[in-house]
Amino acid sequence: MRINRLFLLGCALSAAALALSGRAQTDAGIPQLQKQGSATQLIVDGKPFLVLSGELSNNAATSLESMEPIWPRVVAGNLNTVLVGVSWAQFEPEEGKFDYSLVDGVIAGARANHLHLVLLWFASWKNGTSSYAPYWVKKDYLRFPRIQIGEGKTVSITGPIETLSTFGDANSDADAAAFAALMRHIKEVDGTQHTVLMMQVENEVGVLRDSRDRSPAANRAYAGQIPAELMNYLEAHKDNLIPELREVWAANGYKKSGTWEEVFGPGKPATVEVPLATTSALLGLMEHEGDWLKWKWPSDEIFMAWNYSRYLEKVVHAGKAEYNIPMFVNTWLQSRDEAWPGSYPSGGPLPEVHDIWRAGAPELEILAPDIHIEYFDDVCARYLRNGNPLFIPETSTNSANVIMAVGKYNTIGFSPFGVDSVRPVTSDLASTYAILSQLSPIILAHQGFDTMTAVRMNKGDPPKQVKLGNYTLTLTYTGRNTFLPLQPKGGVAISPRFADPEAGMATPLEAAAILIATGPDEYYFAGGGFRVDFTPNIPGPPNAGLGVVQEGKFVDGKWVVTRQLAGDDDGQGEILTLRPNTILRVLLYRLP
């Protein structure tokens, strides 16, 4: 699909008009998700919104005083949204008595700083355990049941397991009632202003230190038949199930009913202890290095995924009945050092159990990855399967990752964890956020279509070819601090002072850029560290020339040229080099 410039100009102008007229004041502007091509976008006040964000450390918003110095730092980092935790313990200090002061203060603080919020409901579970449950819940272990691990233990290596069980309606009733009160209040104070964009429900749920809950109620359910609702869902979606899940179901003969182990194979014997970390000493070097991704004890994880998803569906349903904005659940992913279910929370929305979560929690729109592992692109791709919208609530500040997430994986948003503390926004990320924010009307107009992509490259990578619009682009790594390419097309060497663009740099940085074909001969590029050569891919003269090369910025959605490049800056008209944190507009022409 091709999108012409007039259309994009229209988008930019209507964005500017909306900004001038102030926010739409009707409920029609309530945050919601909408499909565009292969992408899912967050629509706020009737237009798509790119969430350029950061998550605060867990307890940053436990007092308004603690938030005071944080707001200016967030603004300086060019964030447009902040992810902020809301503690159930503080929100409902006494059963049925809600304290709205912190939520109100955080919303007011965000508005004063022209920021949006995504609120994180730290309630029944936070990183698997239940440290944010109110005191009245924690101390009443008879009314609010806890999980048991191993052979009936409630005490782990590190101490008591403060983990509420998914079994027992008292837990989910209490959580759902509090969440409903929160959503009712957010609607009252924000239903027309839309400062709050989305809600994260709980945080990294799943059983730790064992592969499943082994309380008596859990054991009874595990020994019983798989609920018909789940089996019916799997039957109905058999052809499109995530391959990992399909494989374990196929291995046991695609049974249509039975116990969890009859349908999905054996679980972990209670006597096998799950270590806190799966180190190479424990797994053996080979498994630690390569084999760790294989799925251990799938029936335990599927069983827990079903029970967590049913629980969360109840909470989400209660919240959405009050105020229906997009909601998501985040994932503690499997990694080499947390390779077994239980060393990562078992039953969380990991890629292999996405179908179980879809069946169990149909009102939860997004299954979101916390990407603290090195396989960023792989995780993005796995979280886009079966139409799951991508949103990344926790990750690092790597600016190449945000470029890839936005340009290639159509993410709704990107959010490094701990931006107020352990992971301050770097100047590199702040600059990247600035260019993405300027370019966002164009990015959002192209998300989900084949007119936009992103590429990352490292030193030593061979050139990459990308077919985009009417040209095939050959990208050659030049390094992030390059101001000129090494060789013009004819092979004539440029002045030796440009010979090693990375001389003096200890670690050459990864290069990444978003590439957008905005017209038959027009491109916008954001970011870089590449040289780009163009080859026409539609009939006509075989060569491409650089017609116009402009460096610039968008002001109120309008392209403003800051430098028109020729001479030294484009290899005397022959070479285009993309530089980090720079936006270029290029017009090409064809020649024999």
Ligand code: DGJ
């Ligand atoms: C992941 C959790 O979701 C966060 O809340 C925080 O605890 C980080 N881990 C700490 O690295």
